[in-house]
Amino acid sequence: MSGESSEPYRHDFPFHDDLFSVFSQKPDGLQGFDPQTAPPFMSFGDYLHRSTTDCSLVVQGFDAPRSQPCDPVVDGDGGKNAASGEGDGMTPVTPNFSASSSSTEAAGDEDWGHCKVDQPKQEVQEEEKHAQGDGEGRDKTKKANKPRKKGERQRGPRFAFVTKSEVDHLEDGYRWRKYGQKAVKNSPYPRRVIYLIESHTFFSHSLGSYYRCTAQKCNVKKRVERSCQDPTTVITTYEGQHTHHSPASLRGGGGHMLSPSPTTNLRRSLLLQQVSRSSSSAGYTNPNTYHAGLPPLLPQLHVPDHGLLQDIVPSFTHGSQR
């Protein structure tokens, strides 16, 4: 309706190379990205969207064959050791990444993890709701769903990141509403999603939470699940692009966007832990460090005394409006 700015939303923070510094290697598709010359407001997702139209370069997901539970599907040896935190450390270079991508990258584009698209469905539903007055019967509403054509699935850009955190739902400046949680029962390893991040493989846990951005007309969703190998590892997957600005950024101005909360300190410590681990081990030899661990929205997190972060990553904040 009313021609709002239809241009894709961009996160209110500049893109820092430091975000990439936590990656052991920049994916090929991203190597051309220069934070110095990039547009001032370019988000991780936005960039990925532009450069790859999806985020398969960063994260790839596909279903694990039911018959092969947590079997390390990774070719070679790199990936599986990562999660177990054992092995000869992390290989800074990631041959598997490209190797495996050649076989599954398809995931990125049309069939990422065999997920289904409901965006069209929602639109259809809303239209029908308006047409029918308002849905009274729950079943009616559901049965009114028009079947989606095959191959019609289309998703927004997606990217996932891995964090070591005890908190499932990391604050990112947006407001989310949980609309579902799925726990697959009676099966130790159901159709588990396998994430290939860098050269590491993450198997999602069988319990996932589904969130949707609360803003109207914004279809961004995110899924939060824990790694089955390491319960302290949270895999967060974003899907779509926000069509609005972060409520946090609107009210904040400046670099500190979220008001401090009891959980902020916890988050901060977690972030610091990650940043320091990653950056301090120049060669990324710390097997406990899952790179790609910084959420793309990280700079929106509130850090009361970001000096700490600056100490560790000097350019972490100076890019944002200061």
Place this chain on the structure above:
DNA sequence: CGACTTTGACCGGCGC
């Protein structure tokens, strides 16, 4: 009272 979470049911795709 509004916003949000919980939770069981439902739908449709996919594998067998």
Place this chain on the structure above:
DNA sequence: GCGCCGGTCAAAGTCG
């Protein structure tokens, strides 16, 4: 064709 499973819906419950 059937059953499993991921994703979603929506009523009920909870919280501030």
